[in-house]
Amino acid sequence: MRFLVAVLLLSFSVAGVGQTLVFEDVRLVDVDSNAVGDPVRLGVRNGFIVDAESIADPDLVVADTGYLIPGLAEMHAHVPPMRLGDALVQDTLMLYLAHGITTIRGMLGEPGHLTLRQQLASGEIIGPRLITSGPSFNGNSVSSPDAARQMVRAQTEAGYDLLKLHPGLWPEAFHAIAETAEALGIDYSGHISTAVGLDRTLASRQGSIDHLDGYGQKLVPEDHPLYGTDPGLFAVNLVEGMDKALIPELARRTAEAGIANVPTQSLLENWASGDVEALFEREAMRWVPAQTREQWRNAIDNIRARVPEGQGERFIEIRRALLAALHEAGATILLGADAPQILNVPGDAIHHELEIYVEVGMSPAEALATGTTNIARYLDQPAHGCLEAGCVADLVLLAGNPLSDIRNTRQIQGVMRAGQWVDRERLDAELDAIAERASQ
Ligand SMILES: [Zn+2]
Structure with missing residues (x-):
């Protein structure tokens, strides 16, 4: 009988369901109150946080002391198209997970990603939870307001979590998308078309x-020649005409509208600032396949050529x-952060993004909130982004306190996804x- 129970537990733990685990002596990082607690024991059962005292005989004990934060979210990620092969898809997912x-x-889904979402949810594939948009709504894919309505209905029915807006939409199409999406209760997010x-x-x-x-277009005063x-991509053509004095009013109106922003600032900083060679020499580049590095090399030369001389x-600075x-x-x-777009290595990019948030004036706790509690509120999923009994056990154990230095989010001792x-x-x-596969 004992033997049978052990076998059952083993098969359960492989599937990631039913496993019990206790963290000993971990300090919980409370993002909302900007505080770290005294060391505690924390239990996990069936993928959820439970009172450690309710687990008499855990399958696993994690005795590393450290700082526990809720798992982070990358809200503008890309999963490679399935046609590029399972290895690249799974490596990309693992890079995200390994970085917390x-x-x-x-933000650019396809039918294969719906299957992948299910495989990730069941634990069949190890990786982050996937929220996926459908294929892009843009000036080419949307031919008329009627076609837009039809696309919204089809993507909602197919089970996508949100609609991805890309450039090139006309106001009539945008209104058709918005109206249909609101009626069906599906999120629409992404770019703002110039028109x-x-x-x-x-x-x-x-x-x-x-x-x-x-925002860039709105920062150019009406009497300016530009x-x-x-505007060019992200209004890069208009930099010379932008007036920073117009920023506070746009920020106030955004807050009032209740619309969130996913900055992907690290991507734009890769494009426009600093030393490109230093970016290519980052340690994280070892995880990027040679072919992708080559594509990034060509793309970055192309993009930098489009940034007006001396305006990068x-x-x-204006974006910051x-x-x-x-x-x-x-x-x-x-x-x-928008990984894995140009020079944004999946997972690694999110840590650059967090560092930027702190550099522009957020406290480390506020920066962490953008990837944890803010996400839970935005998605209306209160069991995420928290560390109490009943919360989904999506956790990152850190060696150092992230509230004293945001860079400590890189000191990852282990990651838990749904237990x-x-x-x-x-x-x-x-x-x-x-890295080995990437070097081949
Ligand atoms: Zn993107």
């Missing part, structure tokens, strides 16, 4: 504005000022294997 990310919002503009977006119930898109001219630093103002105004910021514990040794083995 237990939820990703895939749609920030004003229409703030008057809508769009979930999130990604990349701080749409006003109303082709100012572009970044906008991010700071949005935060000060009380607008919701959701953590998102499945992946310790440092296993993470290192996975990361080494990814």
